[in-house]
Amino acid sequence: MRWLRTLLIALLLTLTPALASANLVVVVSADSQVQSLSYDDVVNIFMGRLSTLPGGEPVVPVDYMPLRASFYKALVNRELADINAWWARLVFSGRGSPPRKSEGFDETIELISHNPGVLGYLDKSSVDPRVRVVYEFGGRS
Amino acid sequence: MAHGLIAEDHVRVRGFATVAALHSVGGKGDLVRNVDQPKGGDNPVSVRADSLLGLQLDYELTDDFNATVQGLSRYHSSGDFSPEVMLAFLKYTPRHELNIRLGRIGWDAYAFSETRFVGYSYPWIRPPVEVFGLLQLPFIEGADVTYRHPVGRGVLSATAFAGRSGSEKLYFTDDTSARIERGRAGGGHLDYRTQDWFMRLGYTRLRMDPDYHYSNPNKFSLQELRAFSQQGVDFSDLYGISDIEFVSLALDWTPARWQINAMVNRTSLAGKGGHIDSGLVSAGYRIERFMPYVVVSYIDANPEQDLSGNNFWQRTIGVGTRFDVATNAALKLQVDHVTVDGAAPFWRGRGDDYSRQERVMLGLGLDIVF
Structure with a gap:
């Protein structure tokens, strides 16, 4: 039954990104007018293709560094090396800057909750009334 | 704008660097990365062709204005690694969907061409020379609007640009070089990008008046030189590159772990009826920190009325891997099999032997961004 155990481990490893992404949510300030975003909106904003929300309001994406690898794995199924290479193309052509970085949870949620134009991501379990979930992985639309 | 967020990063200094060694198996000719390099990589191992260091300063003046200056040290036309300013522009963003850059900007002729010196940004050890090695201008001084x-x-994005080149010196063979003073470039491109797809259609017209220097005039017979003189032919006409149109079509497909790039370009020599075709197909597959890849690139130059007989053809099949040793550093190993026929301008030390030849090139490099 060794093959069965190997198969189960392989399946578990395959499912890991999906399980991890199920715990991540994209959030804005509770004061923001934005109620929800589509998957394409989130991709276009975090990959630097758009700097406005669908309604035309300016948006500033923020990378919460402890969850950055999991977030981009969930969002575009890419390793951080690929994300960094993409940003190197934009930065060193002078065409764009990557999302601002935020290291600590308190700093991140303060930043988001006090700035209606900021878009960030958090672990679902850490969401509190100061922020609103606008996109949840697993319910891709 | 977000209070407490923007204040932290008004000035940013960033950089990129490549240290790469090149070895030609059998030592038959020295490869250059670009036609502005007078010498190729010496044997047995050379770091000259691909090694470089770039520094960039970005200054956020206001919400609408940004300034960028980038300096680059690489082996180039002066025959050394003397630094040059590659970017120096002011960017104005009057609306979020519109920006205007004024100053010294990259020549965005092809996809990847603006960042062809930033090794960390692409899988290969160098951008295929058949596609990127003939780009005459490292930058233009002018403006673009996106x-x-x-x-x-x-x-969907649309970009238009126009500007002039600085003073550039290009080398086509061991004997032939050209100096370009204030060439004029104008063009644009349409890009469409989704998560998995990228498409680009680009056009550039480049007008220049190269001043050719030929260090071995004995190569032409007296009759040929007399005929050229009687016909009012100068070397600009001989090589037919005083008025050039570039058309480029690029298609990238990047589903999940795959990175697939394809590009075809046609460079038309206006008034000559000839053209140069080039292209590449590259496929890479991400496996954790590794990205093994295969890249095939070609160039086929066929100026129909080229009196010098300067037709050439070259194809490279490269196999390699990128190994991301850290989140800002990638080690690359690449083996190229090159087939060259004619006076392809990417080689030095070939003498007069322009017969069809095959070479194997080994490259090992480290790219970092910081």
């Missing part, structure tokens, strides 16, 4: 708009699931 407009972006969401269309469907992606974003």
